[in-house]
Amino acid sequence: MNNKRQITPRLKNLVDDIPPGFIVDTAWLKARGADSSSIHRYVHQGWLERVIHGVYRRTLPQNAHDDPRLSWPTVLVSLQQLMRYNVHLGHRNALNHAGHAHYGWIGEGQRIHLYGDVPSWLKRLPTTDKIVSHKSTLFGKNPVGIVNSHPVTYKEIWTSGIWSWPIKASCPERAILEMIAQLPDNLSFEYVDLIFENLMDLRPQLLMRLLKVCRSVKVRRLFFVYAERKNFDWLKFLDPKQIDFGSGPRILVPGGKFHSTYHISLPDFIVDTSYVDDCIF
Numbered sequence: 001m002n003n004k005r006q007i008t009p010r011l012k013n014l015v016d017d018i019p020p021g022f023i024v025d026t027a028w029l030k031a032r033g034a035d036s037s038s039i040h041r042y043v044h045q046g047w048l049e050r051v052i053h054g055v056y057r058r059t060l061p062q063n064a065h066d067d068p069r070l071s072w073p074t075v076l077v078s079l080q081q082l083m084r085y086n087v088h089l090g091h092r093n094a095l096n097h098a099g100h101a102h103y104g105w106i107g108e109g110q111r112i113h114l115y116g117d118v119p120s121w122l123k124r125l126p127t128t129d130k131i132v133s134h135k136s137t138l139f140g141k142n143p144v145g146i147v148n149s150h151p152v153t154y155k156e157i158w159t160s161g162i163w164s165w166p167i168k169a170s171c172p173e174r175a176i177l178e179m180i181a182q183l184p185d186n187l188s189f190e191y192v193d194l195i196f197e198n199l200m201d202l203r204p205q206l207l208m209r210l211l212k213v214c215r216s217v218k219v220r221r222l223f224f225v226y227a228e229r230k231n232f233d234w235l236k237f238l239d240p241k242q243i244d245f246g247s248g249p250r251i252l253v254p255g256g257k258f259h260s261t262y263h264i265s266l267p268d269f270i271v272d273t274s275y276v277d278d279c280i281f
Contacts, residue, residue: 015047020061021060022057023055025056090114094172097149110129138177138178142213203234221263250264
């Protein structure tokens with residue numbers, strides 16, 4: 001970075017708030033007093049660089065390796081900690097972040113699942129991993145099970161600076177329900193079955209809270225199918241009588257076997273023989 005360039009007090013306050021390599025959008029910049037001409041000038045002077053229309057990155061030092069693609073931690077921390085978007089890491093990425101998803105990338109390229117009110121420009125960002133955004137429909141605006149997980153540390157190797165922020169993410173109990181919601185179109189039953197193998201230490205009280213506020217009958221039914229299949233110790237502390245499973249059958253797998261307890265058609269291997277009804281869809 002050229003130290004001979006003069007920096008105004010307003011720009012100094014801006015760049016002090018943005019670590020090198022992190023991103024902000026036009027709305028964030030304008031909320032801090034930077035108009036369109038100022039933003040253009042900051043880009044021209046090299047303090048900021050335009051990533052896409054409406055999104056800017058704090059310029060890296062000249063001796064830094066400059067990958068035009070952004071890593072998902074950089075994007076997520078920028079969204080959460082700088083721009084304050086109401087978005088969290090979920091699905092299998094939250095499980096992986098918490099050390100649960102040992103089969104994290106089987107059968108699919110690395111996808112990063114974010115939930116919440118993501119900005120429209122997110123899908124246009126050049127990123128090293130594909131970012132998949134989801135609306136908060138499964139739990140509505142209820143934040144139960146969203147926690148500040150262990151921090152992601154971002155160390156700039158060309159300076160002595162270290163920034164460390166917590167990542168707002170789904171706890172394992174919420175994340176597995178987010179995964180189940182993607183069945184059968186976007187995940188396989190076999191994959192979720194593998195993930196369940198690592199969930200022997202889920203918290204039943206939190207699970208009950210989540211299952212009660214979950215808006216999907218399909219997710220509630222499938223969770224209990226998997227839970228009973230694995231028969232972990234925490235299962236005996238769940239009370240299915242307090243859960244609304246809806247009414248009528250659900251056909252998820254045409255031609256599959258019918259689970260007579262939870263009235264849902266499933267792949268043969270999921271349905272234990274003790275639950276198989278003579279009814280075949």
